[in-house]
Amino acid sequence: MTQPKKYSSKQQRGGSRWAVKVLGALAVPVIAGGVVLLRSGSEVPARSKAATKVAYARKETRPTLSPARFVGKAARAHEIAQEIPDVLDQLHCYCECEKHMRHTGLLSCYTDGHAGT
DSSP: OOOOOOHHHHHHHHHHHHHHHHHHHHHHHHHHHHHHHEEEEEEOOOHHHHHHOOOOSSSSOOOOOOOGGOOHHHHHHHHHHHHHHHHHTTTTOOOHHHHHHHSSHHHTTTTSGGGGG
């Protein structure tokens, strides 16, 4: 019977040193590439608004009233209503105008002057 060959602790660590050297050799180009990209000022392209916009069929088809017809906070509210009509059309109005004025949502309040009062 032959005895298994015994290795010194120095010889046993040689295998793990090889792995560290390989990983180090791979890490250097990856890190260098990252530094070059950061310094070059390249940016990841942002999503365009068209790509993130979800198609939505509005319940309210009338345009909002011009903010020039109002003053102060009412004028600002009508400006915002012109900027985000799809959002307002999906929100419920809590003044119960849908029962009394046949409104379909919060956007309807900005189409007939109801929101300015």
